[in-house]
Amino acid sequence: MKIYKTKDYDAMSRKAADIISAQIIMKPNCVLGLATGSTPVGAYRQLVEWYNQGVLDFSEVTTVNLDEYKGLPRDNDQSYYYFMNEHLFKKVNIDKSRTFLPDGMEADSETACRTYNEIIHATGGVDLQLLGLGHNGHIGFNEPDTSYAKETHCVTLSERTIQANMRFFASEQDVPRQAYTMGIKTIMSARSILVVVSGEDKAEIVKTAFFGPVTPQVPASILQFHSNVTLVADEGALSQCPALFHSAK
Template sequence: MIIHIFDSQQELNQTGAGIITALIQTKPNAVLGLATGGTPVGIYEELVKNYNLGRVSFSHVKSFNLDEYVGLPEDHPESYRSYMNHHLFDHVDIQKDQTHVPNGNAADVDAECEEYDARMADVGQVDLQILGIGHNGHIGFNEPDRELTAGTHQVELKAETRQANARYFPSMDDVPTHAITMGVGSIMKAKSIILIVRGADKAEIVKRALYGPITTDCPASLLQTHPNLIVLVDKEAGRALVE
């Protein structure tokens, strides 16, 4: 585990984008595991800048997103497909048919989950997986529980997770109740993982995830067992790590 604590958001964003850019420069057909939410936005902005400066091409890159809401139309502004188009895909030369986001409107969600895992298996292995962390320690939408699922699956979102995402919707009633998510097994198969965390409200869960007991009550704690974990945190999120 390598931990970097940054004094500024710009430094964090540039470092995260630099790691991804360097990977693609050395392996143009890299497979990226992508995340959504507020946490990676600045990194995606830096990747777009690097592309516009001619430092990187995404033309042979494949991507797989962690998750998607169930029942939200693909073109809904808060769908994760819309998010990825808005923040990254529409601004670089990636081939859209090589970008994969779970289909939250599939007639058979269980079959969609199996097909998503099969598509990931076809590419061999994700080279770099981007992750955030929820206030309860979830990664993707793998919520704390007595046991966790290895493969892609449908989950019912916990109240605290829906509340955290409510800021993106007109009201709580509009926040989806279910999502499709990669399982912890799928996440842990990646060659490298970047965990990105921002804000003082995440300080305690970051410490618990990285230095607490490894338990399904804190799914992010399983990352302690990954052989190539890079942690990028701002000074507020990392304050409990240096106490």
């Protein structure tokens, strides 16, 4: 695992965008696995800026997102489709027909998961998978468990994740209780993985996930077994970790 330490969130975002843009430039028809949440917003903002400067071309890129809430229509401003459209897709020249997320409005979980697995397999595999890191070690919506889920599956969200997501909704009752998410096997099948983490409140889980034992109770810990993982985190997030990282501006 390669670890880059940045001064703050903005520097973290720029370094992450550097890595994503390099993937696009090296392989214009690459498959990007994308993530939502507050952490990658800065990286998406930087990618849009470089696109506007003529540095990046998204016209051949295919994307597959990690997850989507079950029961939220795409036009709901808290759906991940809406998030991706607002922060990236509508601001660059990406072909919308090659941007994929699980179908949150498919009520039958088996159908939704099977369909999304087929979509991911049809892309030929993810070249670069972007991940955030939850306070309990979840990646995507793969929550702490006794075993690792393999492919796309329906998850009942933990109370901690529901509480963390409350800030995006009018009330706790509005927070979805289930989501469709890529499984650990799918994530680990990506050719390369980029993890972005910011803030001292994530310091303990960063240490646990990347320097502790590998266990499904800390889903992100499985990334220790991947051959090509890059962690980009700011000073706060790395404050409890051994000094085994590169400095990045």
